Amino acid sequence: MKFLVCISNVPDTTTKITFTPDNKELNKAGVQFVINPWDEYALTRAIELKEKLGGNVTVLNVGEADTEPNIRKALAIGADDAIRVNAKPTDAFFVAQQIAAAAKEGGYDIILMGKESIDYNGFQVHGMVGELLGIPTVAPAIKLDVEGNTATLEREIEGGKEIVEVATPFVVSCQEPMCEPRIPNMRGIMTARTKPLKVVEPTGEAARTQVTAFALPPKKQGVKLIPAESAGDLIKLLRNEAKVI
Amino acid sequence: MSVLVVVECDNGEVKKSSLEVASYGSQVAQMLGTTATAVAVGEATEANLATLGEQGISKVLHDNDSRLKDFVNGAYTKLIAAAAQQESAQIIVLANSNIGAAVGSRLSVRLQASLATNVVELPKMDGGQFVVKRGAFSGKAFSDVILSGERKIIAVKKNSMEPLHNAGQTATVEQFSAQLTDADFADAPKQVIMQEQAGGILLPEADKVVSGGRGMKGPENWNLIEDLAKALGAATACSKPVSDVDWRPHHEHVGQTGITVSPNLYIACGISGAIQHLAGVNSSKVIVVINKDPEAPFFKAADYGIVGDVFDVLPKLTQAVKELN
Numbered sequence: 001m002k003f004l005v006c007i008s009n010v011p012d013t014t015t016k017i018t019f020t021p022d023n024k025e026l027n028k029a030g031v032q033f034v035i036n037p038w039d040e041y042a043l044t045r046a047i048e049l050k051e052k053l054g055g056n057v058t059v060l061n062v063g064e065a066d067t068e069p070n071i072r073k074a075l076a077i078g079a080d081d082a083i084r085v086n087a088k089p090t091d092a093f094f095v096a097q098q099i100a101a102a103a104k105e106g107g108y109d110i111i112l113m114g115k116e117s118i119d120y121n122g123f124q125v126h127g128m129v130g131e132l133l134g135i136p137t138v139a140p141a142i143k144l145d146v147e148g149n150t151a152t153l154e155r156e157i158e159g160g161k162e163i164v165e166v167a168t169p170f171v172v173s174c175q176e177p178m179c180e181p182r183i184p185n186m187r188g189i190m191t192a193r194t195k196p197l198k199v200v201e202p203t204g205e206a207a208r209t210q211v212t213a214f215a216l217p218p219k220k221q222g223v224k225l226i227p228a229e230s231a232g233d234l235i236k237l238l239r240n241e242a243k244v245i
Numbered sequence: 246m247s248v249l250v251v252v253e254c255d256n257g258e259v260k261k262s263s264l265e266v267a268s269y270g271s272q273v274a275q276m277l278g279t280t281a282t283a284v285a286v287g288e289a290t291e292a293n294l295a296t297l298g299e300q301g302i303s304k305v306l307h308d309n310d311s312r313l314k315d316f317v318n319g320a321y322t323k324l325i326a327a328a329a330q331q332e333s334a335q336i337i338v339l340a341n342s343n344i345g346a347a348v349g350s351r352l353s354v355r356l357q358a359s360l361a362t363n364v365v366e367l368p369k370m371d372g373g374q375f376v377v378k379r380g381a382f383s384g385k386a387f388s389d390v391i392l393s394g395e396r397k398i399i400a401v402k403k404n405s406m407e408p409l410h411n412a413g414q415t416a417t418v419e420q421f422s423a424q425l426t427d428a429d430f431a432d433a434p435k436q437v438i439m440q441e442q443a444g445g446i447l448l449p450e451a452d453k454v455v456s457g458g459r460g461m462k463g464p465e466n467w468n469l470i471e472d473l474a475k476a477l478g479a480a481t482a483c484s485k486p487v488s489d490v491d492w493r494p495h496h497e498h499v500g501q502t503g504i505t506v507s508p509n510l511y512i513a514c515g516i517s518g519a520i521q522h523l524a525g526v527n528s529s530k531v532i533v534v535i536n537k538d539p540e541a542p543f544f545k546a547a548d549y550g551i552v553g554d555v556f557d558v559l560p561k562l563t564q565a566v567k568e569l570n
């Protein structure tokens with residue numbers, strides 16, 4: 001079974017977000033980039049399934065050369081080989097076209113992604129890739145099992161879950177508690193250095209959206225403290241001042 | 246040219262988030278000098294769909310194919326694409342829900358439309374460009390985004406629009422058939438399992454949330470959270486470590502790696518306020534923090550706070566709500 005795992009390269013979850021003086025780009029100074037946390041679920045689950053069913057796990061990132069340390073990290077965790085589409089990922093549709101092109105070329109059975117990329121929070125690349133390839137997308141999935149060429153998934157919906165069965169090929173976006181994400185071990189780190197990482201040039205149409213400016217949320221006024229002895233006063237404030245109850 | 250809004254229904258009722266979507270869509274239509282039509286998905290009743298008139302919707306398309314009751318990505322996408330075609334819709338508005346985003350992303354490819362998810366405000370026309378504001382970096386920032394091309398799809402973040410109240414206005418409900426075939430239901434769910442909702446309130450749709458962290462000490466103390474939630478008509482939620490150790494079910498976990506909520510009121514009990522937790526809740530309108538540590542980082546993100554022991558404070562709050570009601 002051939003697995004394709006798509007990873008995005010995002011600021012570490014503890015990053016304090018700031019922007020360049022023109023507010024057009026993220027200020028990358030001092031920011032540590034990591035594999036998108038949700039994509040770690042996709043990667044680990046693909047490796048687990050490969051261990052069970054046999055096959056090959058390819059990781060793919062659409063990004064410039066500075067994403068390679070995280071691609072190597074994915075190889076160290078256990079992917080077999082990697083593809084980097086050499087382009088600045090300017091929007092979800094642009095990224096989706098690159099993934100779809102690579103998927104067509106490689107003939108993968110299951111394309112795994114994260115639920116969403118924690119930088120642009122699009123929650124859309126998986127649906128676009130499914131549509132571009134004319135195959136189903138199951139998003140977001142909390143469980144993925146494969147038997148022959150049929151997969152059984154649990155898809156999270158508002159207020160519950162659906163049990164879905166699909167035949168390969170398909171796209172799935174993963175989130176916890178699908179598996180326990182793995183971290184690289186020493187042997188993995190050593191072997192990752194020599195695993196193949198192919199760099200390809202982008203194809204397809206230009207992005208359909210363009211960010212013109214970023215802004216930080218308005219600052220809070222500061223907290224109003226109510227003494228614990230008169231905790232009940234809080235409820236009055238919520239009704240009469242904040243008007244939320 | 247027109248605006249098409251996608252309304253999700255559940256048990257015959259239009260979801261609250263879809264009322265917001267309808268309100269958004271009709272206001273965009275007004276800006277552009279056109280009308281807004283709705284297309285319904287899920288289990289809808291005609292009487293309820295007609296009330297979308299209050300949201301400025303003139304007409305609702307309804308396909309009463311019973312297979313559409315549960316979410317099926319293929320069928321929903323085809324239905325909405327057919328409705329968009331019939332109405333010559335240039336703008337499609339849907340909820341930024343698991344359904345809305347899944348359908349919106351497929352539609353954007355099929356209809357060659359530009360797409361923005363997580364949108365928090367009405368669009369601006371800026372020098373001939375169509376610009377929307379959306380949440381980015383997990384609630385830590387916003388971005389203005391130009392949507393280019395003839396067709397645009399907008400997924401509106403929950404609780405970022407007020408529903409309208411055009412009392413007495415009704416929408417006409419029209420039967421609509423997208424001629425769906427069995428093939429469109431290939432990804433239909435085999436089974437749908439709904440969770441037990443504390444007090445029957447769905448967390449992603451809730452406008453009040455009472456949430457507990459490790460400071461609650463153990464699952465046996467959650468009755469304190471549930472009692473307050475019940476008195477307020479709120480949903481319950483928790484921090485990640487709490488669901489990791491199974492004190493609470495995974496679907497209650499909010500934050501960067503859980504679900505994002507944006508209620509009017511978020512009450513955090515015994516939660517320290519780690520940056521990953523804040524990412525999932527910081528667009529709540531009013532945040533209340535109860536923590537015995539005055540240095541807990543959550544107080545910096547709060548509107549109201551009580552420095553105290555949750556075991557002492559929570560019963561007092563529940564009592565005060567009961568007295569108020």
Ligand SMILES: Cc1cc2nc3c(=O)[nH]c(=O)nc-3n(C[C@H](O)[C@H](O)[C@H](O)COP(=O)(O)OP(=O)(O)OC[C@H]3O[C@@H](n4cnc5c(N)ncnc54)[C@H](O)[C@@H]3O)c2cc1C
Pocket residue numbers: 006007008009036038039060061062063088089090091092095112113114115116117118119120121122123124125126210211
């Ligand atoms: C310097 C820089 C600037 C950028 N500027 C912009 C910008 O202005 N506007 C913008 O929209 N995006 C920008 N991005 C790209 C962004 O990081 C995402 O790759 C892309 O936009 C998709 O984001 P999303 O939130 O829509 O993805 P989602 O739909 O939330 O992602 C779902 C899944 O798709 C996969 N995926 C997403 N992105 C990639 C990728 N690049 N490579 C491989 N798999 C991926 C992952 O599995 C992810 O979990 C920029 C990235 C960089 C490094």
Ligand SMILES: Cc1cc2nc3c(=O)[nH]c(=O)nc-3n(C[C@H](O)[C@H](O)[C@H](O)COP(=O)(O)OP(=O)(O)OC[C@H]3O[C@@H](n4cnc5c(N)ncnc54)[C@H](O)[C@@H]3O)c2cc1C
Pocket residue numbers: 013037457458459460461483484485486487498499500501502503514515516517518519520521522525535536537538541553554555556
């Ligand atoms: C990649 C990544 C993703 C993550 N994603 C998430 C996420 O999505 N959501 C999330 O919540 N976390 C997430 N985390 C974890 C996060 O960093 C914190 O560890 C977590 O939020 C802490 O949970 P907590 O506040 O319940 O526990 P703690 O940090 O242990 O805080 C407990 C608090 O309770 C207070 N307290 C104790 N006893 C009492 C009492 N009797 N009365 C009142 N107060 C009391 C303490 O003062 C303390 O502030 C993530 C972490 C990583 C690395």
